[in-house]
Amino acid sequence: MSNSVFASSSRTPISAGTNGHTKPALVPTNNVTTADGVTVRTRIEPTLTVDDVVKQLCTSLHIQEPPSHFALRDESDELVTNENLRKKIKNKVNLKLVNAPGREARETAEKLRHRNDRNIKLTLFSLQKFIREEAFAGEFLSHNGLDELVDVINTTSGNTLAYALTAMQNLMDLDYGWSTLDHSFILRVVEILSSAQSLVNVCRPATAILKKLVEADPTSGMQATGTNMTQSGSVNRYGFQIVFEQMRKERGMLETVVNRLGSADTAMAQYSMMLINSLLSHANDAWWDEFISELERLNVRKAVVRLMSLNTIEDLTSCILDFQANMLRVTYRKKTTLVDPETDESHAEALHAIWDCAKLDVSLDADDQPLKWRKIGFYTEDIVQEFSEVGVLGLECLRRFVEGDQDFPKMLLEQLSRPEERRCPVAKASNEVVELLSEHWAIFGSGYSTSTTFQPFFLDFQKVHNLATRFFIRMWSDSGAADGDFTRVVALVRSQIKSALRRENSRPWHEVESDFLDIEYRAVRDRQMKELELEDDLLSKVPVRNLRAKLYKESFEFVRQQRTQCLLQGAWFINAIPASSPRESVRRPSRPWRFMRLDAGLKYLHYVDSAVKFPVRNGLEDLPERIDISMISEIATGTCAPPPNVLRDQNDLPPTSSLVPSPLSFSLLSAHEGSLADQIAPDQSRWADWTDGLNMQRRDGGHVSSKETAGFVQALTEIGLKIKLLDLSGENVEIPSGLVAGPPPMNTDYFFSDLA
Structure with a gap:
């Protein structure tokens, strides 16, 4: 019998020596309890396999059944494996000799x-x-x-x-x-x-x-x-x-x-x-x-x-940010879904409701053409073309706007009573506000949201649209605008939207309402003039806004790939302590460092705990343990504190002090297992790489946690935009505010030429 495992049901553990004499065993490190309730004290040699340990225990306890019928578990019923055996021996964990998993499974079935x-x-x-x-x-x-x-x-x-x-x-x-x-x-x-x-x-x-x-x-x-x-x-x-x-x-x-x-x-x-x-x-x-x-x-x-x-709502933060990102995608899809009343009954019903609310009659213009949609503020009678830039989102917002205002017919009659060049194009203004809000909230269909905070006003998109559209109409009247001033009023509304929706995660709604309803034209104009001194009017043109949206998507994808590469490369972290832990129970762990690396299949996060940092080889050979990415339901941040004396600039705190969460900490939370890992990153950059990188691996994830990642996406977008614009502005090329499509062909007797 090997001397590696000593077992005895008596208080003094003994073992069989090689010379046939008994000798006192070393101090036992583990207690093992059998199914019969017998507890034996054992000293287990860490280099043995679990099978060898079970085999020697069965021999020592005179168990007649094959050792393959048995296994070891700890007090929480975690199965002891070759990978975690050494850890449990070192921590003096109490063990149980129980049915092997296969045998237990057969009996359970x-x-x-x-x-x-x-x-x-x-x-x-x-x-x-x-x-x-x-x-x-x-x-x-x-x-x-x-x-x-x-x-x-x-x-x-x-x-x-x-x-x-x-x-x-x-x-x-x-x-x-x-x-x-x-x-x-x-x-x-x-x-x-x-x-x-x-x-x-x-x-x-x-x-x-x-x-x-x-x-x-x-x-x-x-x-x-x-x-x-x-x-x-x-x-x-x-x-x-x-x-x-x-x-x-x-x-x-x-x-x-x-x-x-x-x-x-x-x-x-x-x-x-x-x-x-x-x-x-x-x-x-x-x-x-x-x-x-x-x-x-x-x-x-x-x-x-x-x-x-x-x-x-700490436990719900990640879910809420995911929901915001999902609703951003929903909003983008609505905005890019064309209005087609000929084939979609819901579109036709919405247009019918809008016209009913207007309480106007169809008439004929000077050319004997029907005059209907132009009466409520569109430029043409082609309703499909009028909604081409804002899609179903614009249709829904306009319907909500007209149905929510009992005075809407009176407003239209007031506009129609003015000279034609002085009328505010109400419906066109509604669509333009949709564009401005989409620009403000970066609704570009990138697949992810770069907002790191709650956006309650975004979730009330139509309510904000209602306020901003009313503001547009008021600015038109207060500024004495005419046909050629549409772009100027749009600039005023853009400025006000940016101001009113600032600090969205903390501002109360009544302040937003006051900003849109009570502010005077002169105050908006003065602020806008100051803003114009700091930015180029070129950036507000529609083609440039569309270019920014395209570059935004490309920038986000680039940052996403960069974050994933950081996970594949791996990094060292500190094994942290949940901030809720009692301070008096906190001790410096024997292995305070952890190296983590994502596998090439993006399915598992492999890691190893260590007392000191060491050079980790490429691949996964040095990383015996792993976390299933699909088990991670949330990446919570600012949740845990460093253990004592791990960081050189940190001294042990007195027992009465509370644990202070590190801003560089994060926890990988499972919906039904609690925390899978509590880590502290070595710096802000590594923290952003991993919290956002892991969020991007989740099937139901889609939000960014760090301002650093959001800033990278915005910076890359702006740099790319300026580089693109240098090619145009350097040649003094005039960029139009919008492009107007020509009339459609009169027949189908045409073809597209092949251009080299």
Whole structure:
């Protein structure tokens, strides 16, 4: 028998020496408890494998069954592996000799098959924990465990159902084994969620399951591997359409999810927000209009704005920023969707509502042409062309504007009573305000938002549009504007929008209203003149704004790739302490440094903890442990503090002092496992690289955390714009404010020439 492991059920551990005599063992470092409740003190040689340790324990304890039937776990039921054995020995962790994962999985599947009310809860409670282990999961699935688990979900309620759903949620963290879930199972989960009576501990895992199904679409598999993942056995066979089709069958389901954003249980609100974000991120063309319309009808924006105003939303910050980014994409899509009343009934209905609110009659102009849309402020009767730059977004804003003002007909009559050259083109002004607000909030369709703070006014886009359009009409009148002054009034409105919407995350709404409603023309003009001294009027022209939008997208993509390269290269961090930890319990960790690196497949974050920094080789050989990127639900910042005496300029604090979070700290949070990692970056640049880089790897992510990244995108955009403009302004080329398309061909008797 090897001297590496000593075991005894007595108080004085002993071992068999090589000469046949017994000798006192060294001080034991671990206690091992058997299934019979016997605790033995052992000294385990760290160089042994887990199999060798189990084999020697079985021999020492005279266990007759094969050692392969057993395994070691710690007190939290974490499986002891060759990778973490040394760590647990060093930390003197109490261990348990238990069934091997495969054996435990077979017994669990059998218990589910012959379940009864007395043992089902205990079985499911254990299943929640063990199902994440691949050795357990593989055996459980091969013994028809998935079908048995689905049957439990279909037939139980209360805490039993909560345990079963959590087990399913944890199983779905694996990228295999649940591809046979069918539509009836999805509908069952939808029914559970749509019930207002469902317990919170039932709704949380049910919401997470739907989110996982939404994200498990074929495109996700292709992004991860570069190959088609729709082949047999792939879990990437669900997606938005399959889930939403089942959601549509349960009336009020989406409304219930939106209502839960106001839940007193922060975790429930977070889960609901994450599901909504995943649906927004993965909505396909077939159901996009219906889904977005339903969300708007349920006023989800208002629910999120309400969350912004709460004082205890730290756990929701990332979700809210993701929602802002998703709504930016929704707004961009609306803006680029052409208005077509001939083929889209909703467009025709909106135009009809606008005309009804105007309460005007169609007449003929001097050329006997119908005079209708020009009466409410368009330049032509071609309504499709009039909305070509602002799309459905402009149509919705104009409708909201006219329907929200009972005096709108009176306003139009007042304009029509003026000489034609003095009339304010109200509808054209509405569309121009849409353009100005899109410019202000960088609605360029980049795929990500560079806002690092809450934008409640953006989520109230139409409400701000209403105020700004009224301001436009007032400035037109107060300045005595005429036909040729449209661009001048636009410049005034742009200046006021920038001023009124400053510090959006902290300004109260009533101040914004006052800025638009109460300010005098002369004050706006004076401020604008000062601004003109500092900027070139060239930058406000439409072609230049469009060029900036294109360069913005390119700049963001460049920064995104740069951040990802930083993750692939890897970096050293300090293992931090959560700020909520009791100060008196804080000790300097034995391995305070961690090196992390993202794998080439962008699926796992590999790392190693160390007492000192050392040169890490390329690849993953030096990084034995890993974190699944798909498990990260949020990258929280400013959450933890450095341990004592790790940084040279930090001294140990007295026990009464509280831990102060480092501004360079971040935590990788899981929706159901808490914090996966608590780190402190060595500098601001590394912190920005990793917090934003990791956010960009998440399937439901889309926001930027750092002002540094946002600043890089803006700086690259402006530099690129100035370089492009040098080619034009250097030659004194005049850039028009807009381009007017010529008349369409009279017939189809023409062709496009081939230009060399």
